[in-house]
Amino acid sequence: xxxxxxxxxxxxxxxxxVDKFLRGARPADIPVEQPTKFxxxxxLTTARALGLDIAPNVLAIADEVIx
Numbered sequence: 001x002x003x004x005x006x007x008x009x010x011x012x013x014x015x016x017x018v019d020k021f022l023r024g025a026r027p028a029d030i031p032v033e034q035p036t037k038f039x040x041x042x043x044l045t046t047a048r049a050l051g052l053d054i055a056p057n058v059l060a061i062a063d064e065v066i067x
Contacts, residue, residue, distance in 0.1 A: 001042050001054075005035035039063040 013033065020030055040058075043066040047054050059065055 001040070001047075003038060003040050006037040006039045009037040010035060041066065 017030065021027065040062045041064045042054055042059060042062045044054065044059075045066060
């Protein structure tokens with residue numbers, strides 16, 4: 001199981017930083033932003049190999065389930 005920031009979303013947000021830099025903004029004037037979108041990924045194959053049961057409500061809210 002993994003819960004962390006969404007990398008595609010981070011890459012899209014990084015593009016806005018590059019745009020600001022190329023338009024002449026100074027790096028010191030641009031605020032640091034925290035991730036806003038997080039992904040929950042559950043690997044059922046590994047959970048079964050470890051003998052773990054994952055609750056159905058956790059699987060329901062997961063962004064990705066690896067079987």
